[in-house]
Amino acid sequence: MGQIELFLNITVGLIMIILLAQLFGSMAQKVGQPRVVGEMISGIFLGPTFFGYLLPDIQGQIFNNETISILFVLSIIALAFYMFIVGLEIDFSKLEKSVARHTFFLSIAGFFPAAITGFLVAFLLYGNFVVNSNSLVFSLFIGTAVAMTAFPMLTRILEEKGITHTKVGTLALFSASIIDVFCWILLAVVLALHKANGYGSVLFTFFGLLLLVIVGYFIIRPIIQWMITTKFQNAIKDNESLPPVLFATILSLILLYAISTEVLGLYAVFGGFVLGVCMPRKKLFQKKLIASMEPMVKVFLLPIFFAYSGLKTQFIGLMNPSIISIIIILTIACFISKYGACTLTMRAMGYSWRTSSSVGSLMNAKGLMELILANVGLSTGIISEEVFALLIIISVITTAAAMPLYNYSLTKESRILQKNGSKPTSLTQKN
Template sequence: MKKISLFYIFLIFLFVLSLGFILQTGRNLEPEKKNFHSSQISSEKNTNAKNYPVKTVPLRPDFLDVEAMGKIFSGHLRQPISRLLLQLIIIMLSARFFGKLATLLGQPSVIGEILAGILLGPSLLGLIFPEGFQLLFPKESLSTLQILSQLGLLLFMFVIGMELDLKILKNQAESAVIISHSSIMFPFLLGAGLAYFIYVPLAPEGVDFIAFCLFMGIGMSITAFPVLARIILEKGLTKTTLGSLALTAAAADNVTAWCILAIVVTIVNAGSFSSGILMIVMSLTYMLVMWKGILPLMKRAGNLYTTKESMTKTITAFFFLFIFFSAWITEAIGIHALFGAFLAGVVMPDKKELRDNLVEKIEDFSLTVLLPLFFAFTGLRTKFGLLSSSGLWPVFFLILFVAVLGKLGGSSIASRMSGKNWKDSLSIGILMNTRGLMELIVLNIGYDLGVLSEEIFSMMVLMALATTIMTGPGLKFVEFLFTKESFTTTNTGILISFAQHSRGLELLKIAYGLFPEKKKRER
């Protein structure tokens, strides 16, 4: 054995022996310390100094005291940071697992992530393992979870705003706006009508009808733009007319719905007509400042900072500060911080390199770590047991029917009126019926404002999940329906050409031009 190894062993032995001697000898000072402390009590009574208790950890000769070790370990688990780390581990594992499972089943991964959050809540985990649920998600830990989830939503909404290409709104503006606004007005009106019938038994105590009605309307009207974009990409529809129109309509829907939501939140928070008008004016002023003042400045910044080398930590910090400042402004106005983050993303420079760099810095962490916390927090608020105990399942199916009828029906009719065939019209309607994450954001805002009760919140969450799950199978059903129909038509034929085959179609056109009745008879 080398000398250095022997020295190392000797050093460890000397350290342990010396430390043990100091600790054992120091224990003899404890009686003297108690006497000294008691002699100081009378003099300290007349001072304003605070006495903080000192926790003593006695050295036990029995190092295998399982009961004591269990208590110490349990105490460590109940520490806020320890519990938060455990929550992060379980939530992230569940989100990844169920997200992958949903992908394997042909569904967007967000479906699995939402489902994971619901399963971790009182609807399943709290039902089958209440002790573990209380240990993992006690009430005092939910505030931290909510703040982190809101931070994740801020970054997510910034990315959504940044990825919203306003140019596509100009290319198909007329059809897209008509389809988009029809897909908002139809379900909004139906949701408002439904609110009239369920307000008395299901609205929270003290909530006025206008606030409840408006939130039921906007809750029915949302389209999940990011989920829809992912579905269109996975289906290979990005460069098709159908995919482009659906994406444009969803983008217009996204902008319009968030503006309506901002107005609804303003009305709910205002408390009076004059304060409501003031909040709306302030909101419009801020949007105008962002559009006319900040957007040109951001375009100039985009010309300077595009490459990864130019995106220094200082520049990155500036963009983060811009996100948080914009979110703070809209929160201070009263229209929610998420709207400010979304608006900050919309006015970002239209430079692909810059946007890709920012998305790379933000999206991975926010989508992987923080956003699953939002799903889990939503799941903790969702209580499907209330539907069974209160006999509310018929009400849920009514909500689901109204939501699908308004969104799918309104979008399909508007698309058909704009000149699309029934296949494309129904496909657009099914795509616009996708709600997903955006719906959950609206519902949580309504819940935080006290406008939505636990029962309504749970039913609307389930409706959002169901309508998003419908999208993939619905598109396949429409494809099957119209493909089957095309096999039964006689409007197709086979052209067999010899020699110069390229002239076959030209000769056929000439023949049909000379004998048009032959073409009609063959058809």
């Protein structure tokens, strides 16, 4: 394929990806769903199940092997940048002591029952799949997938509802962030076990990751802190965006960390996440850095990731009774172990049934985080394309169910709040 033809295919493909993501995202919002649900479906639409089935020649021409290779590189960069933002938004210094104990219990309830349930179900169903990983690695991976929570999506929902700074909002937010940290740590263990050629390989991965954390927190963090409080302090205050030198430094560090975690046998997204967690917690700096990165990441880069995932998702092969029954079993397992455990824990801590159910519904959503996890599993050979498609379906179902269940849980309280003309800040403990 010539360079001009490749350019045309990539350009046409990107136009389709960006516009469809916006279209499907807007449609999702109009029916009361999070935007990410529509964006995920837009990627699936471009894949072999829909676009490839209806217009196979055109789809094959635009999204050929060379095009998909370029989309793969862009999607990895997208995930590194996105996970950096996710890590940057986690700030445990804001966790109040009054909420800390409840956060601990909700985090435990949101992680361990789901992870154990997912592990057991996967272990029992292991023989139904043809995968390149052993039963332990496969089961641990599925356990991680079931335990995952859509922390970034939950953050946006709480902001839209105006309850981010309430007791329940803070509780849900920090619990979700802790659960996702647990999941990424467990995934690192799974990847190390999968790629290990012995204990030496596992130790190399572990100590390499530990070194990245130490360098990030004790060397990079102080340097960035000095840059934003001394060298560029006035420039940050006086301008709407970050100074180019500072912004370029951070972007370069994200890519460097992505490369480092890939070399360690982990996935590039780990690098972005680790660096984001290590960044200084200065409100103005965080706000302007996110404002500089988020539009490009969400409007341009993430839709590429959704499209790349969709191009690998084939649903036609899942249309048989045994696979459908597995999807139903795993979906029920997700709801019982995640929604059920979180709801009961909230109730046991003294919250109303409606508030408990609303938090449980949000914690059960998988969203983009599940999509990222599934891509890690597929690219490293832990799961097959069949299991990948299965996880995509579960991610869409749990995410799509989150808002209806959330709204239903709060119908009565929301009506009272609207009648009083106040924001839903009364989602507090039951007296």
